Amino acid sequence: MAASDRLNQTSEIISHSMQQSESTTSLAAADHPFKVTVIGSGNWGTTIAKVVAENTALNPQLFARRVDMWVFDEDIKGEKLTEIINTRHENVKYLPGIELPENLHANPDLIDSVKDVDIIVFNIPHQFLPRIVQQLKGHVDRKVRAISCLKGFEVGVKGVQLLSTYVTEELGIECGALSGANLAPEVAKEHWSETTVAYHIPEDFRGEGHDVDHKVLKALFHRPYFHVSVIEDVAGISIAGALKNVVALGCGFVEGLGWGNNAAAAIQRVGLGEIIKFGKMFFPESKVETYYQESAGVADLITTCSGGRNVRVAKAMAKNPDKSAEDVEKELLNGQSAQGLITCKEVHEWLERCNHLDDFPLFEAVYQIVYNNVPMDKLPDMIEELDLGLKESAH
Amino acid sequence: MAASDRLNQTSEIISHSMQQSESTTSLAAADHPFKVTVIGSGNWGTTIAKVVAENTALNPQLFARRVDMWVFDEDIKGEKLTEIINTRHENVKYLPGIELPENLHANPDLIDSVKDVDIIVFNIPHQFLPRIVQQLKGHVDRKVRAISCLKGFEVGVKGVQLLSTYVTEELGIECGALSGANLAPEVAKEHWSETTVAYHIPEDFRGEGHDVDHKVLKALFHRPYFHVSVIEDVAGISIAGALKNVVALGCGFVEGLGWGNNAAAAIQRVGLGEIIKFGKMFFPESKVETYYQESAGVADLITTCSGGRNVRVAKAMAKNPDKSAEDVEKELLNGQSAQGLITCKEVHEWLERCNHLDDFPLFEAVYQIVYNNVPMDKLPDMIEELDLGLKESAH
Numbered sequence: 001m002a003a004s005d006r007l008n009q010t011s012e013i014i015s016h017s018m019q020q021s022e023s024t025t026s027l028a029a030a031d032h033p034f035k036v037t038v039i040g041s042g043n044w045g046t047t048i049a050k051v052v053a054e055n056t057a058l059n060p061q062l063f064a065r066r067v068d069m070w071v072f073d074e075d076i077k078g079e080k081l082t083e084i085i086n087t088r089h090e091n092v093k094y095l096p097g098i099e100l101p102e103n104l105h106a107n108p109d110l111i112d113s114v115k116d117v118d119i120i121v122f123n124i125p126h127q128f129l130p131r132i133v134q135q136l137k138g139h140v141d142r143k144v145r146a147i148s149c150l151k152g153f154e155v156g157v158k159g160v161q162l163l164s165t166y167v168t169e170e171l172g173i174e175c176g177a178l179s180g181a182n183l184a185p186e187v188a189k190e191h192w193s194e195t196t197v198a199y200h201i202p203e204d205f206r207g208e209g210h211d212v213d214h215k216v217l218k219a220l221f222h223r224p225y226f227h228v229s230v231i232e233d234v235a236g237i238s239i240a241g242a243l244k245n246v247v248a249l250g251c252g253f254v255e256g257l258g259w260g261n262n263a264a265a266a267i268q269r270v271g272l273g274e275i276i277k278f279g280k281m282f283f284p285e286s287k288v289e290t291y292y293q294e295s296a297g298v299a300d301l302i303t304t305c306s307g308g309r310n311v312r313v314a315k316a317m318a319k320n321p322d323k324s325a326e327d328v329e330k331e332l333l334n335g336q337s338a339q340g341l342i343t344c345k346e347v348h349e350w351l352e353r354c355n356h357l358d359d360f361p362l363f364e365a366v367y368q369i370v371y372n373n374v375p376m377d378k379l380p381d382m383i384e385e386l387d388l389g390l391k392e393s394a395h
Numbered sequence: 396m397a398a399s400d401r402l403n404q405t406s407e408i409i410s411h412s413m414q415q416s417e418s419t420t421s422l423a424a425a426d427h428p429f430k431v432t433v434i435g436s437g438n439w440g441t442t443i444a445k446v447v448a449e450n451t452a453l454n455p456q457l458f459a460r461r462v463d464m465w466v467f468d469e470d471i472k473g474e475k476l477t478e479i480i481n482t483r484h485e486n487v488k489y490l491p492g493i494e495l496p497e498n499l500h501a502n503p504d505l506i507d508s509v510k511d512v513d514i515i516v517f518n519i520p521h522q523f524l525p526r527i528v529q530q531l532k533g534h535v536d537r538k539v540r541a542i543s544c545l546k547g548f549e550v551g552v553k554g555v556q557l558l559s560t561y562v563t564e565e566l567g568i569e570c571g572a573l574s575g576a577n578l579a580p581e582v583a584k585e586h587w588s589e590t591t592v593a594y595h596i597p598e599d600f601r602g603e604g605h606d607v608d609h610k611v612l613k614a615l616f617h618r619p620y621f622h623v624s625v626i627e628d629v630a631g632i633s634i635a636g637a638l639k640n641v642v643a644l645g646c647g648f649v650e651g652l653g654w655g656n657n658a659a660a661a662i663q664r665v666g667l668g669e670i671i672k673f674g675k676m677f678f679p680e681s682k683v684e685t686y687y688q689e690s691a692g693v694a695d696l697i698t699t700c701s702g703g704r705n706v707r708v709a710k711a712m713a714k715n716p717d718k719s720a721e722d723v724e725k726e727l728l729n730g731q732s733a734q735g736l737i738t739c740k741e742v743h744e745w746l747e748r749c750n751h752l753d754d755f756p757l758f759e760a761v762y763q764i765v766y767n768n769v770p771m772d773k774l775p776d777m778i779e780e781l782d783l784g785l786k787e788s789a790h
Contacts, residue, residue, distance in 0.1 A: 181660035192649070192775040193657030194664065227661075227779060254587070261698045262588030265576035266622075269589065269694035272687065292667065292687035299664035302697060303656045380587040384622060 031210050035064040036220065037113050039132060040123035040149075041071040041085075041106065044184040046095040048123050048149055048221075051187070053104035055220055062219055065103050068117075073108035082106040098188045111139050119212060119220070121178075122167065123149040126339065129163060133170045145212040146175040147197065151339070152242025155346035159354075160282050162238045174202040177234050178221065179241040180295035181303040190225040196296035197221055198234040229294060235283035236290030236297070240275055244301045245340030246347065247271030248310035249366050253376045255311065256318020268305050270362045270383050272298060277359060278347075309333055310340040317369075318376055325370045341370060426605050430459040431615065432508050434527060435518035435544075436466040436480075436501065439579040441490040443518050443544055443616075446582070448499035450615055457614055460498050463512075468503035477501040493583045506534050514607060514615070516573075517562065518544040521734065524558060528565045540607040541570040542592065546734070547637025550741035554749075555677050557633045569597040572629050573616065574636040575690035576698040585620040591691035592616055593629040624689060630678035631685030631692070635670055639696045640735030641742065642666030643705035644761050648771045650706065651713020663700050665757045665778050667693060672754060673742075704728055705735040712764075713771055720765045736765060 036056060038049040049069040056063035071082050076093060085091055085106035089099055107113040114120060114136065124132060129150060148164045155161075167175040180195030187193055197217050205211050214230040222228040231237075247268060254263040272291060279286040291297040305311065316328045329338055348367040351357045357364050365382035368374035374382075431451060433444040444464040451458035466477050471488060480486055480501035484494055502508040509515060509531065519527060524545060543559045550556075562570040575590030582588055592612050600606050609625040617623040626632075642663060649658040667686060674681040686692040700706065711723045724733055743762040746752045752759050760777040763769035769777075 181657045181664070183655065183657055186655040186657045191654045191658060192661070194661040225775075227775065259586045260578065260581040261701050262576045262578055262581045263586060265694040265698040265701075266587070266589040266690065268697055269576070269688070269690055269692075272693060276688075292693070293664070293671075295661065295664055297664075298667060298687070298693065299660040302663055303660040306656050306660075306701075380620075380622065 030062050030216075033060065033062060033064045034118040034212070034216065035066075035116055036119045036121065037068040037070065037107075037117045038121045038123055039070045039110070039113070040125075041069055041081075041091060041094060042123070042125065043094045043188070044149065044182075045069070045123035046091045046098075046100070047184045047188040048121060048178070049104055050098070050100050051223055051226055052121065052220060053101040054223060057101060057103050059219055062216065066105055067101075067103060068105050068107045068113040070110050070113040071106045071108055080108070082108045095184075095188055110135055114140055114144075117144055120144060120146040120173075121149065122146060122175075126150055126152070126163070129166070133167060136171060140171050140173060142172045143206075144171075144173045145199075146171075146173050147178050147199065147217070148175055149178045151179060151245075152238055152343070155350045160350060162235060164234050164238060174200070175234075176200065176217070177238050177241070179237045179300060181299035182295075183303060183308075187226060190223075192225050192227070194227045194229070194295040194299065195221070196237050196290075196294040197228055197230045198232065198237045198290075198296070199230065200232055200234055231290065231294065233285075233287050233290045236279055236286035237294065239279045239283060239286060240291055240294075240297045240300065242339075242343050243275045243278060243347070243363070244271070244304045245310045245338070246344045246363055246366050247275070247301060247340075248304045248308060249314040249338070249340040249344065249370065250362055250379065251305040252311040252314020253318050253366075253369060253379060256315035257376060264305065267362070267379075268301060271305075272301060274360050274362050275301075278363075281356065281359070309336065309338045313338040313341070321376075340366075344370060425457050425611075428455065428457060428459045429513040429607070429611065430461075430511055431514045431516065432463040432465065432502075432512045433516045433518060434465045434505070434508070435520075436464055436476075436486060436489060437518070437520065438489045438583070439544065439577075440464070440518035441486045441493075441495070442579045442583040443516060443573070444499055445493070445495050446618055446621055447516065447615060448496040449618060452496060452498050454614055457611065461500050462496075462498060463500050463502045463508040465505050465508040466501045466503055475503070477503045490579075490583055505530055509535055509539075512539055515539060515541040515568075516544065517541060517570075521545055521547070521558075524561070528562060531566060535566050535568060537567045538601075539566075539568045540594075541566075541568050542573050542594065542612070543570055544573045546574060546640075547633055547738070550745045555745060557630060559629050559633060569595070570629075571595065571612070572633050572636070574632045574695060576694035577690075578698060578703075582621060585618075587620050587622070589622045589624070589690040589694065590616070591632050591685075591689040592623055592625045593627065593632045593685075593691070594625065595627055595629055626685065626689065628680075628682050628685045631674055631681035632689065634674045634678060634681060635686055635689075635692045635695065637734075637738050638670045638673060638742070638758070639666070639699045640705045640733070641739045641758055641761050642670070642696060643699045643703060644709040644733075644735040644739065644765065645757055645774065646700040647706040647709020648713050648761075648764060648774060651710035652771060659700065662757070662774075663696060666700075667696060669755045669757050670696075673758075676751065676754070704731065704733045708733040708736070716771075735761075739765060 036052055053067040056065055056067055073080055073082050081093055089102055146167055150163050153160050153162050164175040164177050176199030178197045182193055182195055199217055218228055218230050250267040251264045254267055276288055276291045313329050313332055316332055317325055325341055344367045347363050351360055361383045365379055369376055431447055448462040451460055451462050469476050476488055484497055541562055545558050548555050548557050559570040559572050571594030573592045577588055577590055594612055612625050613623055645662040646659045649662055671683055671686045708724050708727055711727055720736055739762045742758050756778045760774055764771055
């Protein structure tokens with residue numbers, strides 16, 4: 001068989017199996033279709049709600065058609081945002097120009113939006129999570145399963161806590177995560193991308209057709225333009241999702257200094273190494289493969305380092321050495337935050353407390369540049385250390 | 396101790412140990428200083444010769460001060476290029492504007508340039524290697540050691556052969572490799588970057604001080620602006636160095652189609668996965684860590700996918716679907732070649748012969764797009780396959 005024939009055949013097999021999966025013939029029908037709610041309606045929240053609603057409409061045996069999206073309602077020229085979304089099927093404020101599925105229902109009432117829900121998808125800014133979770137307490141059955149699209153972790157007195165673990169502890173529901181190289185506007189326009197969904201099957205799993213498993217999550221999130229890989233490693237994708245923002249600051253520094261592509265790639269290499277080391281050290285259950293093989297790992301790192309808020313703030317800092325990170329952030333981001341600035345501080349405080357600062361020279365260098373005015377051009381000397389560290393542990 | 400104090404202390408320790416290493420006090424003095432010759436004088440050849448000559452001047456106990464650089468001589472407005480380099484210390488043709496060390500000696504005579512040499516650094520375009528190696532036959536002692544800065548491998552009747560293996564087989568000398576995220580003009584300007592040197596200590600190793608080892612190679616190539624990691628895995632860095640160019644074509648396609656950063660990152664993720672798979676399958680002695688932890692692995696992939704000839708050709712192909720790859724290459728590169736076009740063909744022929752085409756859907760998709768007019772927008776469907784493959788083998 002010629003190569004082109006084989007390729008055509010392969011394409012047919014793939015598209016055939018994709019059609020099958022979309023019509024759920026390979027999936028056990030749920031004993032009742034799963035009801036899905038997305039909490040959050042920013043540009044990423046609305047985009048994920050669009051993805052999910054497209055899939056629930058295609059899979060009636062598996063999912064309830066209607067998807068609720070909780071919207072913090074606001075007035076748009078005399079109209080409610082929820083009304084606009086429900087009548088004109090467009091989130092004119094946060095995702096203008098993108099047509100939303102008619103089965104996506106904007107709901108201004110948080111508690112009502114999770115009534116009889118089976119799967120909650122959290123997709124709100126990091127800082128709103130505690131308030132939302134506290135409001136949900138007592139209104140969510142323990143059988144409910146959740147996926148968090150929020151990136152990362154928080155450092156508190158207990159140490160490093162994954163946001164998914166926070167949801168589980170506060171609401172008593174199993175919570176996975178979704179993360180990947182996903183700039184929201186590109187996904188919204190249905191440009192091809194990939195993502196990673198991580199979900200640990202809980203001990204009280206009720207069996208195929210009765211509960212959420214990896215096949216259900218693939219059916220819920222996979223689209224022809226949004227390729228989903230489902231894995232177990234919630235910790236791995238959460239750590240990568242948080243720490244990539246610190247690496248992106250480092251990339252922004254060397255770009256702002258005009259050091260070029262070699263230097264930016266070096267920062268990403270060192271950053272990936274420190275992310276893996278951090279994962280191994282504090283979440284030994286996470287898998288090295290997650291970091292270098294998943295969209296939520298190396299691909300998200302690359303996308304984040306190629307642009308976005310953290311890179312922009314860091315570049316501006318390089319060009320205005322007299323301004324503080326805080327001032328640059330205010331001027332540039334108009335009230336939004338560069339998450340890396342918060343994360344590198346939290347990581348520094350945590351590593352200092354457990355006496356591991358020297359093991360993460362890039363993270364520490366970024367912290368010192370942001371908060372202690374250490375000159376940026378010291379970066380190469382500061383991270384030279386890492387190689388020595390890896391060599392010693394390898395021999 | 397406060398974090399900033401610790402950081403300052405760390406910086407002092409590092410710079411102290413770097414000074415030590417530069418004055419070679421931590422290295423056994425060679426029984427005779429090693430004589431080094433660089434073969435090749437393009438922009439990368441001249442840049443590496445500059446690096447090497449700077450280090451030989453700093454390490455007189457270890458290296459002979461004078462470094463010969465073989466130059467294919469040519470007339471530049473009535474003057475010999477070698478004379479210009481030796482009197483004005485500038486390679487006006489291939490690296491204009493960069494001052495070269497006065498101990499770097501341009502030599503137009505290939506055989507004379509390797510007289511009494513201990514270390515040969517090959518840095519010529521891929522296609523000239525066989526001719527050069529044939530000319531050197533009979534003029535190079537078996538005790539000589541070599542490092543190849545050429546990227547990659549060749550596919551012949553014997554299968555996939557590393558270029559370093561070719562040198563070893565033809566000249567009977569041990570040969571390692573140097574590869575990394577190193578766009579030559581940036582290294583020449585002494586912008587900070589990293590690289591990987593891989594060298595396998597041969598069985599006839601003559602002992603520290605009498606022969607080339609990892610410390611000697613670090614002293615030869617490491618500069619404050621050019622950070623070197625020395626490892627054993629010659630196969631790993633060679634494979635990554637060759638296959639990255641195929642991945643860069645894929646990146647160029649999705650960029651040319653206007654699919655954005657998510658898609659480019661996805662191609663790099665899938666590409667890294669296929670590079671690792673190729674390494675495991677055909678060079679089981681190569682190490683997975685090399686691909687995701689070394690500059691020659693993930694960092695070089697990122698740099699190559701962020702620009703360069705392969706990306707440019709592929710983008711132009713996306714924008715001119717009626718033109719062949721060959722025509723685009725001719726118009727765009729002015730006689731130079733996009734190595735990925737050659738490599739993806741060689742890889743296709745090899746994988747077809749050993750019946751492994753289906754294991755490398757990205758490499759195969761790039762081949763089909765370049766040589767069989769398969770439409771580029773089929774890429775996502777074609778590489779969807781990879782995930783399935785990895786999943787199956789993991790479970």
